Amino acid sequence: MASEVYIAGVGMTKFGKSDRSLAELMVEAATKAFAESRVGSIDYILIGVMNAEEFTGESNVAAMIADQLGLSGVPSSRVETASSTGSAVFESGLYAVASGYHRNVLIIAGEKMTHLPTARTTKILAEVIERRERSYGASMPALAAMITQRYQYEAGLSAERMQSILGKVAIKNHYNGSLNPFAQFRKLVSETDYHNSKWISTPLRAYDCAPITDGAVAVVLTSDKRLIKISGIGHATDTLAVRHRDSFTSFRSTRLAAYQAYSMAKVNPSDISLAEVHDAFTMFEIIGTEDLGFFPPKQGWMALEEGVTSIKGKLPINPSGGLKARGHPVGASGLAQIAEVVWQLRGEVEVRRQVPGARIGLTQNIGGLANNNLVIILERTDRYRAIPVYWKPQFDPGWPEPKEAFDPDPEVGTGTVETFTTIYTTPEGIPSPLHLAFVRTDLGQTILTRSREGNLEIGLKVQFEKEEDFIYIRPISSPATVSDSIKQWLRTTLSPPKRKEENP
Amino acid sequence: MASEVYIAGVGMTKFGKSDRSLAELMVEAATKAFAESRVGSIDYILIGVMNAEEFTGESNVAAMIADQLGLSGVPSSRVETASSTGSAVFESGLYAVASGYHRNVLIIAGEKMTHLPTARTTKILAEVIERRERSYGASMPALAAMITQRYQYEAGLSAERMQSILGKVAIKNHYNGSLNPFAQFRKLVSETDYHNSKWISTPLRAYDCAPITDGAVAVVLTSDKRLIKISGIGHATDTLAVRHRDSFTSFRSTRLAAYQAYSMAKVNPSDISLAEVHDAFTMFEIIGTEDLGFFPPKQGWMALEEGVTSIKGKLPINPSGGLKARGHPVGASGLAQIAEVVWQLRGEVEVRRQVPGARIGLTQNIGGLANNNLVIILERTDRYRAIPVYWKPQFDPGWPEPKEAFDPDPEVGTGTVETFTTIYTTPEGIPSPLHLAFVRTDLGQTILTRSREGNLEIGLKVQFEKEEDFIYIRPISSPATVSDSIKQWLRTTLSPPKRKEENP
Numbered sequence A, B: 001m002a003s004e005v006y007i008a009g010v011g012m013t014k015f016g017k018s019d020r021s022l023a024e025l026m027v028e029a030a031t032k033a034f035a036e037s038r039v040g041s042i043d044y045i046l047i048g049v050m051n052a053e054e055f056t057g058e059s060n061v062a063a064m065i066a067d068q069l070g071l072s073g074v075p076s077s078r079v080e081t082a083s084s085t086g087s088a089v090f091e092s093g094l095y096a097v098a099s100g101y102h103r104n105v106l107i108i109a110g111e112k113m114t115h116l117p118t119a120r121t122t123k124i125l126a127e128v129i130e131r132r133e134r135s136y137g138a139s140m141p142a143l144a145a146m147i148t149q150r151y152q153y154e155a156g157l158s159a160e161r162m163q164s165i166l167g168k169v170a171i172k173n174h175y176n177g178s179l180n181p182f183a184q185f186r187k188l189v190s191e192t193d194y195h196n197s198k199w200i201s202t203p204l205r206a207y208d209c210a211p212i213t214d215g216a217v218a219v220v221l222t223s224d225k226r227l228i229k230i231s232g233i234g235h236a237t238d239t240l241a242v243r244h245r246d247s248f249t250s251f252r253s254t255r256l257a258a259y260q261a262y263s264m265a266k267v268n269p270s271d272i273s274l275a276e277v278h279d280a281f282t283m284f285e286i287i288g289t290e291d292l293g294f295f296p297p298k299q300g301w302m303a304l305e306e307g308v309t310s311i312k313g314k315l316p317i318n319p320s321g322g323l324k325a326r327g328h329p330v331g332a333s334g335l336a337q338i339a340e341v342v343w344q345l346r347g348e349v350e351v352r353r354q355v356p357g358a359r360i361g362l363t364q365n366i367g368g369l370a371n372n373n374l375v376i377i378l379e380r381t382d383r384y385r386a387i388p389v390y391w392k393p394q395f396d397p398g399w400p401e402p403k404e405a406f407d408p409d410p411e412v413g414t415g416t417v418e419t420f421t422t423i424y425t426t427p428e429g430i431p432s433p434l435h436l437a438f439v440r441t442d443l444g445q446t447i448l449t450r451s452r453e454g455n456l457e458i459g460l461k462v463q464f465e466k467e468e469d470f471i472y473i474r475p476i477s478s479p480a481t482v483s484d485s486i487k488q489w490l491r492t493t494l495s496p497p498k499r500k501e502e503n504p
Helices: A022-037 A052-056 A060-067 A085-098 A116-125 A131-135 A142-154 A159-178 A191-196 A252-265 A282-291 A302-305 A324-328 A333-346 A486-491 B022-037 B050-054 B061-068 B085-098 B119-124 B131-136 B138-152 B161-178 B191-194 B254-266 B284-292 B298-305 B322-326 B333-346 B482-494
Strands: A006-012 A044-050 A078-081 A104-109 A200-202 A215-222 A229-238 A272-277 A360-365 A373-382 A416-422 A434-442 A446-451 A461-467 A470-476 B006-014 B042-050 B076-080 B104-110 B200-201 B217-224 B228-237 B274-277 B361-363 B372-382 B414-423 B434-443 B446-452 B462-465 B471-475
Touching: A006 A022, A006 A044, A006 A333, A022 A052, A022 A060, A022 A104, A022 A215, A022 A302, A044 A085, A044 A191, A044 B061, A052 A116, A060 A078, A060 A142, A060 B076, A060 B372, A078 A085, A078 A333, A085 A104, A085 A159, A085 A229, A085 A302, A085 A333, A085 A373, A085 B085, A085 B274, A104 A373, A104 B042, A116 B006, A131 B228, A131 B322, A142 A159, A142 A200, A142 A282, A159 A191, A159 A302, A200 A416, A200 B254, A215 A333, A229 A252, A229 A333, A229 B061, A229 B274, A252 A282, A252 A360, A252 A373, A252 B138, A272 A282, A282 A302, A282 A324, A282 B228, A324 A333, A360 B076, A416 A446, A434 A461, A434 B006, B006 B022, B006 B119, B006 B333, B022 B050, B022 B061, B022 B104, B022 B217, B042 B061, B042 B085, B042 B274, B050 B076, B050 B119, B061 B076, B061 B333, B076 B191, B085 B104, B085 B228, B085 B333, B085 B361, B085 B372, B104 B333, B138 B161, B138 B284, B138 B414, B138 B434, B161 B191, B161 B284, B161 B298, B217 B333, B217 B434, B228 B333, B254 B284, B254 B361, B274 B333, B284 B298, B284 B361, B322 B333, B333 B361, B333 B372, B414 B446, B434 B462, B446 B462
Parallel strands: A044 A078, A044 A104, A272 A360, A446 A470, B042 B076, B042 B104, B274 B361, B446 B471
Antiparallel strands: A006 A215, A006 A229, A078 B076, A104 A215, A229 A373, A360 A373, A416 A434, A416 A461, A434 A446, A461 A470, B006 B217, B006 B228, B104 B217, B228 B372, B361 B372, B414 B434, B414 B462, B434 B446, B462 B471
């Protein structure tokens, strides 16, 4: 049985555009966390940063930060799992303390991004995407946009309704952010602001995407009893390529991680007082609340519309403002979620933002395009929580197996559009606008394609044409002729051949 | 008390120049390690890679490798500490198993480097160096060269003798490598070959430097009892800047890590059957054997000359061929050292390379310019080793405190050359040859400087001149006039003001 690990201190810089270096931001966060931790010494340092190499030209960050802290001598390692780095480094800290090797571990996560041009940043962030999908020009917003387009279709929503829902996520999180002194954006966003914001990749607007941010967060973990303990943790990967997955609109990695975290903590979704959910894109917050078992699949938007996830609702989601309003320094966001939950559980946040009586909080952090996700559950230790002897999780991950990967792509043939987008903010070196679509071939393989025209629709029958390493699609029937029977066929064929999962 | 962790399997690719991708190399190593591990499943994957971002343009490597292994779903994190990444990822695996959270952990470390031009690789590797020293054009070989130059001075060796000693390290390790089927270089190197090899950075030649290599290694750790266990581990950082250290010729990070590892394993240097020592530069093997307590300071070269460290000597060092001959895929080398020790302890290597009766083996792995080092001790579990109740380490780390850091550099004044080099293989964008020197100012601060001429000598009195962001030095007395009294003064003033080490 693993021993208990407690949170002794948290610290955070203001998120936003900063003139300070990554090291300076990390030192500020660490100094704050150490100051409130009341631990005598630090035995081990863990640094979370996604890509200091390309964002700042620095390598060897673990040693650099130990030195900058005046702690040279103390062991220091860096942990990275793309945009879930902040949670993965926390997980490593948990193991280091639970193992008995270290008593007090200082965890620092940060990222410095705002000094680069947006196209360059978009390109660096796109390196987390599977190489083939990336080569087509897919950026993180483009993939999120196609997931949104598909969600709208599967939930049976009109384009106008979908826009209104996404807007409500942004408006809610910006309201919460306006109350958070650490947030990058502190001003309210109106429906008009949302609808006037520019397209990044249809149907996602600028206000659907978390901003580019500098910032750092630190946490001190200890084996000595404190008010907040780590009560559950889950971590799971998924296929790198989005096209290799069974579903566009539910993340297997979240569901697997949530199942582990709930089982370890012996809590159910209904026990959670508040959650910080990875809203790098507004759509991801809604999918997150479904994958975490808070709401049934394709119904998370209803809870949002009903105000359940508002700060004074039954289950506040992102009371901090989330990645959307607090900001998203990629390697730091997971640890910022944890900091918010700690403050909420301690009852330390400003009263309008405080979730009253919060006892158990959850964070969900997405790595890459949802292929390395973590779910963490924190709990107050000051009141006894009775756990039935025969406790069983009421959460069914029900995760689908990944698809059979049949690369390479076919060069001829026909298929049906599964989802699509038009990207306006393309990565460095890719012309804008760019039309992309995931297409299911008649043999049952999903591929990413480009289109010369933006006249796409889910269910559209298309023909492939190879040109300069890319598969382009051309409609072979007008959208109007896609009969309901084909749509029906599409739905029934969405369960692909199973792959037997084997160890290497 | 932490629970025991055992090594269930190891696997490794041939090291060298490879046409395969980083993922393919890692999958091969992992498949081999898993096959021999006889564990039922993998609960957690840890990936060690130093800089996949800049070497290969890939980010999100942890999820990518899990996917490539057909293990998507299984949690996966990446760990990095520059060139000691292979050991740091092993340390993280130890904690994950010892914590009770995971039973079987698959650790994979690799690097893909050979596809880039050497100047580009040298530049990427130089990003581990402190920013100011890097800005002067210091590369890893250049800093190692200055350390070598200083060692020669402090040990009272002539230039010819030093060259002969360094050559002997290369010749020994290439001999060992010739017997290792996984080694990049399998041919013997003669004294003539060594002396004919080109200057990289005086006094280091090409044969003094580990090569650029592709390769991957994997280890499966388990909590179930197996033949080899992890009996000690130590990890310590040092100042990022070489100029902030008290000594050029002994690495505090090795000494601290060794002390921890010996104390945990309850063994002394004299109990070690064989060691893999981080010979990224021939000089570092000798310094390593001194810092590990095998030989007294400045006497490691004598043990080498006497054959003590040869494969059939009393304490074989680098029976694998070391980084020098096996190759140095930076993120993988630490784990390759561990693989060699496992094979040696199991008695599985080819007879001419086998250290007979090996029971306890040690690895020492350097991160960056010796600012993030690990020492790991592995041991056979099949015979009882009596440990006296009052066991005390016979190893005195005797580490000096780091110097007071007094940046910024002075723009005028005089000082004395502490060590110097001429770099012929400069990083991308830096003209060759380049003369560099560490100089101790008359106020007791050590700074890195450039020189227009190569006529430098340790103890030379110089004057500073600022030009285009760099401090240049100009001799103010001929080397012949540096009296013994000044040399004496230099030695006595080598203990700088102490800095009180404080937590942040």
